[in-house]
Amino acid sequence: MYKHSNSRAVRHHVLPNEPRIIDAQRQAELTAAYLQPWLLELEAFFLAVRAQIDLKLIPLYPYKLGKPYPLGQCLEISLEAQQMLKAVDPVILTSDKARHGHHAYLAFRRAGGVLRQVWGDLRGEFFQNAFQLGSLYVDVSNDTVTPTKPKVEILPFQDANFTPIRDFQHFIRIAERYWKVEVFPNYLLPEIAPYCPLIYRRGDGALMLAEASSYMVSLANVEAFTSSEDVLRNGELPGVIFGQAKAALAGTSGLASDAFSGRLAALQKCKKLRHTVHQSSAHRLNHILQTVGRLNMRLVAATANTGLNFQKDKAMEQNNLLTIDGKQYALAALSEPARQQLQMLQMSDQRLQELQRDLAITQTARNAYLQALKELLPQS
Numbered sequence: 001m002y003k004h005s006n007s008r009a010v011r012h013h014v015l016p017n018e019p020r021i022i023d024a025q026r027q028a029e030l031t032a033a034y035l036q037p038w039l040l041e042l043e044a045f046f047l048a049v050r051a052q053i054d055l056k057l058i059p060l061y062p063y064k065l066g067k068p069y070p071l072g073q074c075l076e077i078s079l080e081a082q083q084m085l086k087a088v089d090p091v092i093l094t095s096d097k098a099r100h101g102h103h104a105y106l107a108f109r110r111a112g113g114v115l116r117q118v119w120g121d122l123r124g125e126f127f128q129n130a131f132q133l134g135s136l137y138v139d140v141s142n143d144t145v146t147p148t149k150p151k152v153e154i155l156p157f158q159d160a161n162f163t164p165i166r167d168f169q170h171f172i173r174i175a176e177r178y179w180k181v182e183v184f185p186n187y188l189l190p191e192i193a194p195y196c197p198l199i200y201r202r203g204d205g206a207l208m209l210a211e212a213s214s215y216m217v218s219l220a221n222v223e224a225f226t227s228s229e230d231v232l233r234n235g236e237l238p239g240v241i242f243g244q245a246k247a248a249l250a251g252t253s254g255l256a257s258d259a260f261s262g263r264l265a266a267l268q269k270c271k272k273l274r275h276t277v278h279q280s281s282a283h284r285l286n287h288i289l290q291t292v293g294r295l296n297m298r299l300v301a302a303t304a305n306t307g308l309n310f311q312k313d314k315a316m317e318q319n320n321l322l323t324i325d326g327k328q329y330a331l332a333a334l335s336e337p338a339r340q341q342l343q344m345l346q347m348s349d350q351r352l353q354e355l356q357r358d359l360a361i362t363q364t365a366r367n368a369y370l371q372a373l374k375e376l377l378p379q380s
Contacts, residue, residue, distance in 0.1 A: 013222045016214040019120040019162045021132060027114055031134035034108035038101060039154060042138075045093065045101025046081075046152045050140050052092050053080045065204070074141035075119075078129035079370075081140045082117050108134060119215055121170065123161045126178035130162065137162055165219065167227035168197060171211060175200065183210070185235035187262030188245050189295075191254045194270045195220050195288045197228040199237065199245060206304035207245050212292040214285070214371065221280050225270040232266050248302035249295060286371055293367065 014020055021027055035042060057069065057076060064072045085105075093099045109115065113134045122128035130139040137160035142153040165171050172183045181200040186193040186209060195217050198210040210216075220228045242259045249255060256262025273280075 019118040038104035041101035044097035048098040074129040074144040077141035190265035193266035229270040
């Protein structure tokens with residue numbers, strides 16, 4: 001775990017998905033001319049887009065980490081909106097307000113107005129995915145933390161209190177508060193640690209290397225791994241967490257033999273990268289993201305609970321006891337029908353883990369394709 005320290009000075013390098021306006025004066029002028037007179041119509045337009053997104057995503061992702069849609073799904077909703085906004089079907093615009101908002105949006109974009117999908121710290125409380133539309137903050141997933149909030153929020157960007165993640169200490173503060181995770185230094189894989197210097201444990205017990213996003217990996221890179229080195233030097237990885245993660249990734253190249261040697265090797269790797277390269281290539285960063293994605297699939301599959309309130313630990317097994325929803329039952333006392341149901345539950349658990357693993361593989365592949373597509377698209 002970590003003791004939080006003060007962050008360093010604000011950075012000026014604009015990273016992927018960073019909540020910062022590029023060419024601010026020009027975007028403010030275009031916003032004033034094309035969007036500001038039509039804010040109510042823009043809201044109606046984005047609400048129509050969101051309604052179509054809900055129709056598509058609710059059957060696909062009815063739950064995420066045990067929470068019903070749309071809770072926790074700001075990324076899924078934002079990515080779907082990004083795709084829809086490339087070519088909106090006028091059929092979905094069932095009101096004059098929505099149609100006028102669409103016309104204003106198109107005129108703005110044709111005049112050179114910028115739309116960027118961005119991610120960062122919203123009001124010091126949680127991570128959020130949203131859009132920078134000119135000099136506006138547009139959130140089409142405003143209800144993914146508090147479902148009673150309006151689905152769409154549009155504000156002047158400067159009033160949204162939406163800030164870039166400054167370093168890994170900043171990331172840890174928000175992650176612990178919002179995701180309710182425990183965060184530890186990555187002494188497990190020293191070669192990857194400069195880019196993903198953290199391991200977090202979710203409430204369901206799942207371990208993950210963090211943070212496998214384009215923004216955070218790029219942040220580590222442009223900061224010359226000083227932010228990574230800070231959290232690697234000052235944290236502590238308990239032996240039980242190290243052992244659990246190492247067992248889950250058995251056979252993986254580059255695993256440290258123990259947390260102590262892993263810490264030393266990770267810190268040395270930060271220093272080596274800092275003195276041998278100014279900035280890693282985009283290809284290298286994408287390779288890191290894909291590698292960590294594959295490793296996280298294995299970690300989650302091996303360490304996550306099933307989510308069915310069904311658990312057995314070694315102590316219970318030794319005593320031939322079963323714990324379900326906090327109550328203990330003697331296995332020897334189970335009736336034959338109960339034993340059959342237990343067997344079916346175990347089979348269901350196994351199948352659920354397989355489905356979770358398949359879904360993670362599909363999501364990782366999609367992210368890789370999306371990143372490759374972004375690099376081929378012309379820059380705004």
